[in-house]
Amino acid sequence: MHGFLNVPSTWASTAPAHMPIADLESEVLQYWENNDTVRETIEARPPGSTDFTVYDGPPCAIGVPHFGHLLAGYVKDVVPRYQTMRGRYVERRFGWTSHGLPVETEAEKELGIRTKSDVDEIGIERFNDVCRKAIARHTGEWQEYVRRQARWVDFDKDVKTHDLTYMESVLWAFKRLWDQGLVHHGDSVSWYCGQCEAPVSKSEVSGRLDGNDTKRPVPGTTAVVGIPLDGGELLLVETDTPWALPGTAAVAVRPDADYALLESPDGRRHILSHARVDAYRDCAPGRITAVVKGAELVGRPYRPLFDVRGAGQGAHVVIGAHHVDAHQGTGALAVTPCFSERDHAVARSAGITGPRPADSRGRYTDDAPLCAGLSVLDAALPVVTALEERELLLSRRRHTLPRPHCRRCGTTLVEQSLPTWFLGVTRIRERMLELNQEISWRPEHIREGQYGDWVRNARDWNISRNLFWGTPIPVWISDDPAFPRIDVYGSLDELEKDFGVRPGDLHRPFIDTLTRPNPDDPSGRAVMRRVPEVLDNWFETACFPFAQVHYPFERTEWFEQNFPGDFTSEYYPQVRNWFYYLNVVSTALFDRPAFRHCTVLGVVLGDDGQAMSKARGNYLDVNEVFARHGSDALRWYLMSSKLLRAQDVAVSAAGSREALRKVVLPLWNAWRLLTLCGASAPVAGQAPARPRHVLDRYLLATTRAVIPTVTAAMDSHDFAKACTVLRHQADLLGNTWIRFSRARLTAGDSEAIAALRTALELLCRLMAPLLPLVTERIWCGLTGGHTVHAAPWPVEDELPADEDLVPATSRVLHIAATALGALPREELRTGRLVVAARDAAALRPYRALLLELTEAPDVTFTADVSAYGRIRLSVLPHVAGVRLGRATRELVRAARAGQWTRDGSGGVSVAGTRLRDGEYEETVAARVPGAVALPDGSALLFVERPSADPVSMGTRTPS
Numbered sequence: 001m002h003g004f005l006n007v008p009s010t011w012a013s014t015a016p017a018h019m020p021i022a023d024l025e026s027e028v029l030q031y032w033e034n035n036d037t038v039r040e041t042i043e044a045r046p047p048g049s050t051d052f053t054v055y056d057g058p059p060c061a062i063g064v065p066h067f068g069h070l071l072a073g074y075v076k077d078v079v080p081r082y083q084t085m086r087g088r089y090v091e092r093r094f095g096w097t098s099h100g101l102p103v104e105t106e107a108e109k110e111l112g113i114r115t116k117s118d119v120d121e122i123g124i125e126r127f128n129d130v131c132r133k134a135i136a137r138h139t140g141e142w143q144e145y146v147r148r149q150a151r152w153v154d155f156d157k158d159v160k161t162h163d164l165t166y167m168e169s170v171l172w173a174f175k176r177l178w179d180q181g182l183v184h185h186g187d188s189v190s191w192y193c194g195q196c197e198a199p200v201s202k203s204e205v206s207g208r209l210d211g212n213d214t215k216r217p218v219p220g221t222t223a224v225v226g227i228p229l230d231g232g233e234l235l236l237v238e239t240d241t242p243w244a245l246p247g248t249a250a251v252a253v254r255p256d257a258d259y260a261l262l263e264s265p266d267g268r269r270h271i272l273s274h275a276r277v278d279a280y281r282d283c284a285p286g287r288i289t290a291v292v293k294g295a296e297l298v299g300r301p302y303r304p305l306f307d308v309r310g311a312g313q314g315a316h317v318v319i320g321a322h323h324v325d326a327h328q329g330t331g332a333l334a335v336t337p338c339f340s341e342r343d344h345a346v347a348r349s350a351g352i353t354g355p356r357p358a359d360s361r362g363r364y365t366d367d368a369p370l371c372a373g374l375s376v377l378d379a380a381l382p383v384v385t386a387l388e389e390r391e392l393l394l395s396r397r398r399h400t401l402p403r404p405h406c407r408r409c410g411t412t413l414v415e416q417s418l419p420t421w422f423l424g425v426t427r428i429r430e431r432m433l434e435l436n437q438e439i440s441w442r443p444e445h446i447r448e449g450q451y452g453d454w455v456r457n458a459r460d461w462n463i464s465r466n467l468f469w470g471t472p473i474p475v476w477i478s479d480d481p482a483f484p485r486i487d488v489y490g491s492l493d494e495l496e497k498d499f500g501v502r503p504g505d506l507h508r509p510f511i512d513t514l515t516r517p518n519p520d521d522p523s524g525r526a527v528m529r530r531v532p533e534v535l536d537n538w539f540e541t542a543c544f545p546f547a548q549v550h551y552p553f554e555r556t557e558w559f560e561q562n563f564p565g566d567f568t569s570e571y572y573p574q575v576r577n578w579f580y581y582l583n584v585v586s587t588a589l590f591d592r593p594a595f596r597h598c599t600v601l602g603v604v605l606g607d608d609g610q611a612m613s614k615a616r617g618n619y620l621d622v623n624e625v626f627a628r629h630g631s632d633a634l635r636w637y638l639m640s641s642k643l644l645r646a647q648d649v650a651v652s653a654a655g656s657r658e659a660l661r662k663v664v665l666p667l668w669n670a671w672r673l674l675t676l677c678g679a680s681a682p683v684a685g686q687a688p689a690r691p692r693h694v695l696d697r698y699l700l701a702t703t704r705a706v707i708p709t710v711t712a713a714m715d716s717h718d719f720a721k722a723c724t725v726l727r728h729q730a731d732l733l734g735n736t737w738i739r740f741s742r743a744r745l746t747a748g749d750s751e752a753i754a755a756l757r758t759a760l761e762l763l764c765r766l767m768a769p770l771l772p773l774v775t776e777r778i779w780c781g782l783t784g785g786h787t788v789h790a791a792p793w794p795v796e797d798e799l800p801a802d803e804d805l806v807p808a809t810s811r812v813l814h815i816a817a818t819a820l821g822a823l824p825r826e827e828l829r830t831g832r833l834v835v836a837a838r839d840a841a842a843l844r845p846y847r848a849l850l851l852e853l854t855e856a857p858d859v860t861f862t863a864d865v866s867a868y869g870r871i872r873l874s875v876l877p878h879v880a881g882v883r884l885g886r887a888t889r890e891l892v893r894a895a896r897a898g899q900w901t902r903d904g905s906g907g908v909s910v911a912g913t914r915l916r917d918g919e920y921e922e923t924v925a926a927r928v929p930g931a932v933a934l935p936d937g938s939a940l941l942f943v944e945r946p947s948a949d950p951v952s953m954g955t956r957t958p959s
Helices: 021-035 037-043 067-085 101-111 116-122 124-134 139-148 164-179 242-247 341-349 380-389 429-436 444-456 492-499 537-542 556-561 578-590 622-628 631-639 653-676 694-715 719-746 750-767 772-783 805-822 825-830 840-854 877-884 887-896
Strands: 093-096 154-160 183-193 198-200 215-228 234-239 250-253 258-263 269-273 287-293 318-320 332-335 393-404 414-423 440-442 475-478 486-488 527-530 567-571 597-601 832-836 858-862 869-875 900-902 908-910 920-926 940-944
Touching: 021 037, 021 622, 021 631, 021 772, 037 154, 067 139, 067 567, 067 597, 067 631, 101 116, 101 124, 116 124, 139 154, 139 622, 164 183, 164 486, 164 537, 164 578, 183 341, 198 414, 215 242, 215 332, 215 380, 234 242, 234 250, 234 332, 242 380, 250 341, 269 332, 332 341, 380 393, 429 444, 429 578, 440 444, 444 578, 537 578, 567 578, 622 631, 622 653, 631 653, 631 719, 631 772, 653 719, 653 750, 653 772, 694 719, 694 750, 694 805, 694 840, 719 750, 719 805, 750 772, 805 825, 805 840, 805 940, 832 840, 840 858, 869 887, 869 908, 877 887, 887 908
Parallel strands: 093 154, 234 269, 250 318, 440 597, 567 597, 832 858
Antiparallel strands: 183 198, 183 414, 215 234, 215 393, 250 332, 258 269, 258 287, 475 486, 475 527, 832 940, 869 920, 900 908
């Protein structure tokens, strides 16, 4: 280990009152950099059985950091800091998603190209070289961003999905899945971007992603078309996608529904659902001449609407399908298997092969002469015009409907039939649901809600992409169908064994040059060639738990001991993306969930309620917030917000400003007071012997009491609760204890100073993961230690137990603060302070303390509240309602009207109904001039003016 440099001497002797927070944080950041504190802290906990693993969802390497990354980065820094203080070894490797369409899009912009044919012209090698360089473009920006937010990660050991070791682990995963029979090849229909010439994952078009809705309104045409049956009738079909009609392979009806045959005055005959006749009178006028079941229509052939090549045997007939709703539309649907996942399944079950008339750019091919060369989405006009000319268009109207768009280029997506490599998710779906019960989700409703629903409806996963920059699908196929053979490779060793060369780069085009004669062809002419596709980058990132350590080729024992991972966190769209894909691969490979705990985050919104974005102009400048309020204040603000409960929150500078004012500065001012008292010389934080002054005992007791609560909150990743408890304790220290102990501190009272030192040192350790910079500055100056982040997490035994003291002392401090703030100061100094409360007997032992705190000449306690005010009783509906049900509402009204009594044993009845403890609360309200009620209504305060008969002043020494 490298030795620490000395802590700056000024840290122990000075605490400037007006030091800019940015300067203070910069000092600490520089101190960490000079001492290599990140590495020192990691190495201070030797790896072994106490490892704690955090999965850092790797951001896209070509993207720039934004507020969403900041939020997730804070969470994934809080957890390692806390676990390190608990004695765990936590690796802090940063990860990058460095493959995939975003990188290719960046390279296309740089090269000024738009299509795959352009890539073929310049060469895949040159194109991928530009991709490789693009991923390093924003590394420096990311490092500064992460450094300034005080997030500790090791960039020297970062993980990139394009690294050779990472890619080899991905090959291993693919081959193992192949060997298990979970990978297969066939046609599928996926969402497809014609501009990017790539399929898009279903998870990327289902709702919100990166804070944006993936669907946008698109104008189009709804058409009612007559399909000419073999008997001359027109079977009515309504469609919102007339552009897809050239791909029609069949027409579907509901077999058990009734269909009406109508004959119009001009002799034309129309067929549609009997339940929908009245809705389509303008399209099918005339009288009903017959009613038949849909099953009677099944099997009837029809004349194709267009001359389209490629339809297989059995096409162009009426088929039965139970998904058809006879009460919607016309009760009949055009089946276009090349443009609809559902239609593809329907056609396949009916044994029908449809045409595939669209190319890789989403344009109609020469197989559909009417629309050849047109984007399929632009084909509606020629289709509708041609149908109108043939008198098959019965109705049309304009519409605007939401359609998914490519989140990278903005192009409207279509569902399109493609040859695809699948991972059979449907075969492991039930097991994924079982393993889901082993995951601790925060918030808990994610388990059966968003995640559970997504898994229950999961389909087989299209894991192949027609791209250039990615991990190659390691499948080699014979180029001669007469000698079929498929070889799948899962390691560099296997490739070297068969091809005689060990690849130093698994990317295209190098991997594509590996060919060999097909061993099954005795003539030696057939050649084994790799399939052209690469793997979906979601598949690559789903391999992160093991690929980051090059498993199973390295660190096998470490991975097997530390899998599943302990913690991960991202915003909620990743529930159906990265979290889902992680668990697909982990279930398939290891029969285990990928992680034990997952905190799901909300989306950071701007002041307009929209996802925060520079493009929208609602972006909060992070660097400006850092400069004004500091990273610690922003971290505290975000960690205490509802964002950590998967709720969207509008984030503003006011939140970090409040955290600075109410949390950071009170902590700093407590330290500053110690330096002003000349008591800042570094001393290891040790609890003093039982202090004599009740306030000192109270400070240590309350500090002790928060330790188990904060520890439990941090263990369960409930950082908002931890922030609430710690903020209350910091307020108690700075605004209550110091307020009433300042005179003793400035007078040099050694016990008061020792109590403050001890409480502040422990509070710094408790707050260190949530305020890493300011606590480091204070703790190092206070103790002379190297770093608070390598210090042990506090335990209760470090402080003496004094639980009975806390409730009563809290009440006395509450009374004193109210008296000083609400009663006339002159009267308080010259008169007798009267405290009227039902628990007066419990307060009497603290009379001397109250005298000291208020500087009143005398204090008296009385349980006779009625002498100064009245008691109000309120029924608590959320508690009483559980037992009393509907009667609770009447009891609430009766209590408000004063219809309640108390019996001799102290029991309370409202309108004749006896209430139990906890079902009601009592407060007091003043009814005489000058009386003041405590804010919580638990007591009344009143000053009695001096009388001629002197009242004993009592002693004013602390109890």
